[in-house]
Amino acid sequence: MKICRFNNDRVGIVDGDGVIDVTDLFDRQQAWPVPPGDTIIRQIDGLKDKLRAALASDQARTPLSSVRLESPVANPSKIVGAPINYKAHIEEANADSEISHGHVYTSLDQYGLFLKANTSLIGVADEVEIRFADRRTDHEVELAVVIGREARMVTKEEALDYVLGYAVGLDMTVRGKEFPTFRKSVDTYCVLGPWIITTDEVADPNALELTLTVNGKARQGSNTSKLIFNVQRLIEYASSFYTLYPGDVIMTGTPDGVGPVEPGDVMDAEVEGVAKIQVRVAPGYATADRS
Structure with missing residues (x-):
């Protein structure tokens, strides 16, 4: 699986020459103080089944050539x-x-x-x-x-x-x-x-x-x-x-x-x-x- 961050903090899975938007699978409401590390990366392990299901679905793909690829990690602690x-x-x-x-x-x-x-x-x-x-x-x-x-x-x-x-x-x-x-x-x-x-x-x-x-x-x-x-x-x-x-x-x-x-x-x-x-x-x- 290829996990990306694109177009102003959307989370996606790259599938061939397309990107599936899976942002809504993630909880992006952070408590304070924020725990060390990246909140999206922290959730991926528990969401792998849902991410694989999205990859296997007929959900619309956005052409990879048309998206802006940001660092796939937004907030590393180090x-x-x-x-x-x-x-x-x-x-x-x-x-x-x-x-x-x-x-x-x-x-x-x-x-x-x-x-x-x-x-x-x-x-x-x-x-x-x-x-x-x-x-x-x-x-x-x-x-x-x-x-x-x-x-x-x-x-x-x-x-x-x-x-x-x-x-x-x-x-x-x-x-x-x-x-x-x-x-x-x-x-x-x-x-x-x-x-x-x-x-x-x-x-x-x-x-x-x-x-x-x-x-x-x-x-x-x-x-x-x-x-x-x-x-x-x-x-x-x-x-x-x-x-x-x-x-x-x-x-x-x-x-x-x-x-x-x-x-x-x-x-x-x-x-x-x-x-x-x-x-x-x-x-x-x-x-x-x-x-």
């Missing part, structure tokens, strides 16, 4: 990143002073994970807005994991039981000396989408090809089989430090081939069996919105 989770990217980072800035990267367990601000999150219909004209902003394609239920101190053997599904992620990054949490949290610097494909449709998240091109030219290409910490180990590692809530996103890390983008560029990314996305870089640099 977006978790894995900074150096492919060996070839570690080698690339250590060889490029604009990436390493004096650091010598060794292994993920020496550096830990980082968090991206929720305000960086956008969908594939949005544009990445480069914030600084005088600093390098790089693309990083990743498999994104969406948590479906609360996970605290889980083992890698049970980790996938807590996953709702997967999406394509772009972890946009400003290069510099600051901590990754700061440099990777710029507005629009976390792209997620176009939908969440549920775990039953992905046999092995650790055996997926992923690619990225910029303006049609190949930049990144690898396979999640080369992850240093695979999906299960990342969930175990993250949940050993903090509780993961429904809708939390784990960006599993990017392979080598990262590089700069400029205003007006077009990025095409694919994670095998998950989705293909096209994301545009805004034609101008970000400006203050004083409206």
Whole structure:
């Protein structure tokens, strides 16, 4: 099942080239204080039978080409990143002073994970807005994991039981000396989408090809089989430090081939069996919105 968010917070199921609107199946009246995590994602597990029935019904489909696809998760409690989770990217980072800035990267367990601000999150219909004209902003394609239920101190053997599904992620990054949490949290610097494909449709998240091109030219290409910490180990590692809530996103890390983008560029990314996305870089640099 492919679950999307579209056209100003409607919830849909993608069926071929159409979208079934299933918004009314969900309770969208939140109590206060709002429980951690995404209220829609939290309900999906209990609604799977009704969602499957909607998919099998003759309910009207809206053409996928006519809808605006937003981030399939609206309110994650956290977006978790894995900074150096492919060996070839570690080698690339250590060889490029604009990436390493004096650091010598060794292994993920020496550096830990980082968090991206929720305000960086956008969908594939949005544009990445480069914030600084005088600093390098790089693309990083990743498999994104969406948590479906609360996970605290889980083992890698049970980790996938807590996953709702997967999406394509772009972890946009400003290069510099600051901590990754700061440099990777710029507005629009976390792209997620176009939908969440549920775990039953992905046999092995650790055996997926992923690619990225910029303006049609190949930049990144690898396979999640080369992850240093695979999906299960990342969930175990993250949940050993903090509780993961429904809708939390784990960006599993990017392979080598990262590089700069400029205003007006077009990025095409694919994670095998998950989705293909096209994301545009805004034609101008970000400006203050004083409206």
